[in-house]
Amino acid sequence: MNISMTLNPENLLSFSPLHRLQWEEAQQKTVILYPEGMVELNQSSAEILKLCDGSRQLAQLVQELETKFETTGLTDDITAFLEVALKNGWITQN
Amino acid sequence: MAGLLKTNTPPRWLLAELTYSCPLQCPYCSNPLDYTAYKNELSTDDWKRVLTQARKMGAVQLGFSGGEPLTRPDLVELVQYARELGYYSNLITSGYGLTEEKIIQLKTAGLDHIQVSIQASSQELNDHIAGTASFEHKQNVARLVKKHGYPMVLCVVLHRENIHQMPEILEMAEALGADYLELANTQYYGWAHINRDLLLPTKEQFETAEAIAQAFKEKVAGKMKIYYVVPDFYEDRPKACMNGWATTFLTIAPDGMALPCHSARELPNFDCPNVKDFSVSEIWNDSKAFNFFRGFEWMQEPCRSCDEKEKDFGGCRCQAYLLTGDASATDPVCSKSPQHGVIDELITSARTSALSDDEKPLVFRNSKNSRR
Ligand code: SF4
Ligand code: SF4
Numbered sequence: 001m002n003i004s005m006t007l008n009p010e011n012l013l014s015f016s017p018l019h020r021l022q023w024e025e026a027q028q029k030t031v032i033l034y035p036e037g038m039v040e041l042n043q044s045s046a047e048i049l050k051l052c053d054g055s056r057q058l059a060q061l062v063q064e065l066e067t068k069f070e071t072t073g074l075t076d077d078i079t080a081f082l083e084v085a086l087k088n089g090w091i092t093q094n
Numbered sequence: 095m096a097g098l099l100k101t102n103t104p105p106r107w108l109l110a111e112l113t114y115s116c117p118l119q120c121p122y123c124s125n126p127l128d129y130t131a132y133k134n135e136l137s138t139d140d141w142k143r144v145l146t147q148a149r150k151m152g153a154v155q156l157g158f159s160g161g162e163p164l165t166r167p168d169l170v171e172l173v174q175y176a177r178e179l180g181y182y183s184n185l186i187t188s189g190y191g192l193t194e195e196k197i198i199q200l201k202t203a204g205l206d207h208i209q210v211s212i213q214a215s216s217q218e219l220n221d222h223i224a225g226t227a228s229f230e231h232k233q234n235v236a237r238l239v240k241k242h243g244y245p246m247v248l249c250v251v252l253h254r255e256n257i258h259q260m261p262e263i264l265e266m267a268e269a270l271g272a273d274y275l276e277l278a279n280t281q282y283y284g285w286a287h288i289n290r291d292l293l294l295p296t297k298e299q300f301e302t303a304e305a306i307a308q309a310f311k312e313k314v315a316g317k318m319k320i321y322y323v324v325p326d327f328y329e330d331r332p333k334a335c336m337n338g339w340a341t342t343f344l345t346i347a348p349d350g351m352a353l354p355c356h357s358a359r360e361l362p363n364f365d366c367p368n369v370k371d372f373s374v375s376e377i378w379n380d381s382k383a384f385n386f387f388r389g390f391e392w393m394q395e396p397c398r399s400c401d402e403k404e405k406d407f408g409g410c411r412c413q414a415y416l417l418t419g420d421a422s423a424t425d426p427v428c429s430k431s432p433q434h435g436v437i438d439e440l441i442t443s444a445r446t447s448a449l450s451d452d453e454k455p456l457v458f459r460n461s462k463n464s465r466r
Contacts (some may be wrong), residue, residue, distance in 0.1 A: 018245040018273060020182060020206065026104060026152030033182035035207045035247045035274055038106070038155060087316070 007083050011093035013061065014054040019090055021049055032090055039088075048081055052091045058082070102379055102388070104152035105344040108181075109159060109356060110141065112169070113348050116162040117190050119225030119458040120213065122251055122286035122293055125161065126359050130464040132349040138168040140369065142175050144346055147374035149179045153344065159186035161348065164196070170203045177204025184209060186249075189235035190228050197235075197242050208239045209247040209276070214255075215262035223255065225458045236270045247274040252303065252325075253286075253293035254448060260303040264310045272318055277307055279325035283357040283412055285459045292456050294444035297328050327437055331402070332409025332425035339387035339411065344378065352377045354384055357412040361421050387411055392422055396430045 015021055020033040030046035032039040041049070047068075051061050062075050085091045114129040126132075136144075145156070156176055163169055164187055176183045185200065189210040197208070210232060213220040217229040240246045248267050250256070256263070267275045279300075280286050280293050295303070304322065311320045326333050336343050340354040350369045353359060358366060367381045378384055386392065390403055397408040408414075409425020417426045417436050424431040447453055457463055 017243065022154075022180065022182075024152070024154060026150075026154075031154070033154065033206070035209065035245050036155065036157075036184060038182075089316070089319075 007058065007079060007086055008093055009058040012054055012057055013052040013082065014092050014094065015049060015052045016090055016092055021046075039090075044077075045081060048078055049085065049090065052082075052085075054094075103341050105148060105342065105374075105378060106153055107155045107157070107343045108145075108148045108153040109157045109343065109345040110144070110172075111159050111161065111345060111347050111356070112141070112163045112166045112172075113161040115165050116160060116188070116459075117165075117226055118162070118188050118228065119460045120223060120251070120285070121225075121289045121456040121458050122253060122280045122284075123459040124281070124284040124286070124356055125459065126284060127288065128464060129161075129459075130461045132347070132351075134350075135166075135348045136346075136350045136369070138171060140350060141168075141172055144369050144374060145172070145176055145179055145181070148344060149181060151375055151378065154180070154182060156181040156183045157186050158183065162188055162190060164191050170196075170199050173200055173205045174203040182206050187211070188224070188228065189232040190226070192235045192238075194238050194242075197238050197244075201242050201244065205244070207245045207247060209249050210236050210239060211249040211251065212236070212266070213251070215259045215266045219256055219259070225460070233270065236272070240271050245273045246271065247276060248272040249276040249278060251278050251280055252295070253280045254295040254299065254444075255293070257295045257299050257303045260306045264307065267318065268314065274319045274321065276321045276323065278321075278323040281323075281325075282327075283360065283416065285457065287416055289456050290440060291444045291447040292453060294327065294441070295325075296445055296448060297441070300325060300328055326409075326427045327441060329427060330429040332406050332413070332427040334406045335410035335413075335425075338407045340378065340384040341388075344374070352381075352384075354387075355410075355412065358383070360412055361415055364421075387422075394422055394424065396428075396432075397424050400430065 022031055022033060024031050027040065030041045032041065047065060051064060062078050066072055066074050082091065113135055114125055114132060163185060173183055183206050185205055185208045187208060187210060212232050213223040220229040221227045236246060236248060248270065250263050282290050286293055307320065307322055336355045343355065345353040345356045346369060347353060347359065351359065351366050352369055353366055358364060364383055366383045367377045393408055397403050409427060411421050414423045414425050415421035418433045426433045426436050
């Protein structure tokens, strides 16, 4: 596992194999599950994490979301969230 | 009336205590003292029904515990069933009897994580506390858990006999590559309640151990997460027990009794419902036991008019009962409780025991002591 705490834009982003990302019908929310814990995600965070599947770097991920939501200027927000995700161990980069 | 405003939150956490049988004999075990009296374990089908019903209501975290859950022959089947339902399942085990083959089988069945408890950082003390030679095996199990791609959670229950090993415990966790380390100060229910004089560390011991753990936490940030479960006897506010009575947690005991907290069986005349007689939603929403301490209506003073009641819900009901004889009283850990003096008394009593030359022996959790 890469434990570097800063986001490297060159690296591919993957969701952590030690966590599970799952849609919860009862809560109508996507959640992250890990040993004895759960984090509820809002819709945009969930969309970002779903794209962390080991096939994209930061720029590709941003671009894909900007296209999907027909908007621009998402880089800063997405970067900030991914940094939090990295620090919490939700994603890894390799 | 709170009853009119009340909307129940659904259970999120289901603790499935599959069995009370266990090869170890920890003197702080949270199982009831008379655990040998409950013989009729739920069948595989009963458990499947409970898992299905609770999942439908929104439960998502599932703990398989006990006793030692590995002693249930249908564990793999239940794990697989839970996975199909979408639970995140946690196996809470002493590691005793866990083989590599079983670890692989459970992984294939969809188990998400294994929490291994180790009693101390040295073989001698571990085997003494566990009442069984198990140290080497547990270390090995911890390595295998990691090897097979599970998040590895080590759990060490802290008390007066091992708390001085804090530096070595932390080193051991790091050497084993734990992803999470749970440092759980003993909670004084069940067997720990009767062994309290021998288990409760002094305030100085607590403070030293906590400072060491906190410093370590910073050192390993990003690599290992440390959960430090505080002992509340040295605090002046009680813990927000169970995140509020019957708001989040549901425990099912081996014989099917549904409990809002795993110690609730100790409350007298409480009459908890059984999943053999009722559905999980009837139990959660309609039973007297689950509604008893919901909300704030049941509270006495000083809790009733206290502005902190939404923070700690008046503390722990089982602790209130065990220490004051009244399950509706303010948790005596709270410095506002008129019975707060009992906490000082028990601290003094444990301290006296610690300093005396002829301490009485620990009462180990085994069937002989249970029938006494
Ligand atoms: S605390 Fe010890 S004796 Fe009790 S169930 Fe767990 S391993 Fe067994
Ligand atoms: S009086 Fe009751 S509600 Fe207030 S802080 Fe103490 S335990 Fe909590």
